[in-house]
């Protein structure tokens with residue numbers, strides 16, 4: 321493997337890497353840094369944890385040092401936590417430059433952000449929604465001179481998932497100059513490759529990690545087949561086991577909904593486990609505080625929804641537990657990528673019910689690896705089953721007595737208003753659609769019933785004819801005799 325100087329990076333940057341403990345470039349850095357320094361657009365598809373952030377931070381800093389001005393570089397990323405993480409790498413590596421950065425994410429004071437933007441920071445790291453809001457509402461800053469536009473977790477930014485960024489991206493792309501370098505990075509780029517190619521058009525350099533396997537070798541990937549009702553008992557048992565065996569390990573648990581995340585956190589705390597939650601229904605300050613507590617190992621367990629599945633780099637995470645089997649292989653890849661980072665070992669355990677087996681097959685096909693069974697003493701799990709399930713029920717009741725569902729409804733309405741939709745009208749439309757769907761289903765069932773009856777009748781008639789024919793035959797035989 322070559323060193324950083326052979327990639328064309330300046331001494332001060334190499335020195336800065338050394339200070340961070342980074343001595344040799346990783347493959348994604350080795351391939352992408354020279355192409356970016358050459359002035360080409362770049363699309364990097366690298367395994368999560370393979371050093372892709374530094375692969376764009378280093379060449380941007382080098383170019384910035386040659387011609388420093390603000391706003392020089394804009395980085396877009398799907399989650400607020402990732403924005404802070406990326407800004408941190410810019411800050412540490414760009415320290416000798418006196419780098420000024422600005423983080424623009426939702427849930428934080430908009431006026432303070434606008435003021436910071438007006439001071440022309442070198443680098444802006446943003447989530448698309450909030451930045452688009454600033455562009456729409458303010459003329460105190462300009463991005464028409466940026467040299468670099470970077471889309472981190474680019475496929476997530478472009479896909480139309482639960483948070484659709486496409487409208488905000490349109491606003492942002494309209495505010496940045498056409499003459500720029502565009503860099504796109506993710507662990508799972510290939511699904512949205514065509515759309516991405518329309519964004520990066522300047523002789524794009526495409527780099528994909530050579531290995532067919534989309535997860536790192538250091539990751540031990542396991543599953544536990546369990547009935548739905550025993551899942552929580554397995555979870556509690558696993559945590560107990562890991563905590564007994566490894567005092568210094570941190571565990572990330574992924575679950576599908578904010579509500580389940582909240583309930584699991586309450587439940588684990590009842591069992592005196594040091595856990596915190598992270599999901600999008602929480603206030604932003606609480607989100608950061610919880611993540612900070614987990615990062616500093618004050619709390620060893622983080623229960624999260626997929627807001628935390630991408631990019632977060634927390635070296636102490638040795639275990640990822642999927643409380644639900646992810647519906648999409650790429651969600652699995654991002655989740656398990658929270659451990660076994662930068663050459664370290666890690667284990668990922670997925671709780672699989674009988675209804676999820678097809679999902680596991682899809683995951684295995686995508687990662688080109690078979691998940692192995694994680695062996696557990698079933699008797700130990702069954703011993704705690706009743707206690708765990710009773711505790712969960714108690715936590716559910718406790719949560720129901722708070723206004724969690726109500727808050728969720730309010731958040732949904734807020735989101736619709738922000739999207740320029742009328743929440744009541746949307747609810748009406750949804751109810752109408754639901755009614756149409758129901759009516760259709762009823763109609764289909766009715767027709768099916770009628771068809772079944774007709775079939776039955778026909779069958780009966782056929783039988784009756786047969787009986788008549790036999791009788792007639794018998795009669796004629798008798799008459800002939």
Ligand code: AMP
Pocket residue numbers: 341342343344345346349367368369370371372373374631632633661662
């Ligand atoms: P990323 O894939 O950007 O999230 O990076 C994962 C981790 O790898 C981070 O903690 C980086 O500091 C670390 N890292 C980045 N580049 C290197 C390198 N060349 N050698 C060792 N560690 C690195």
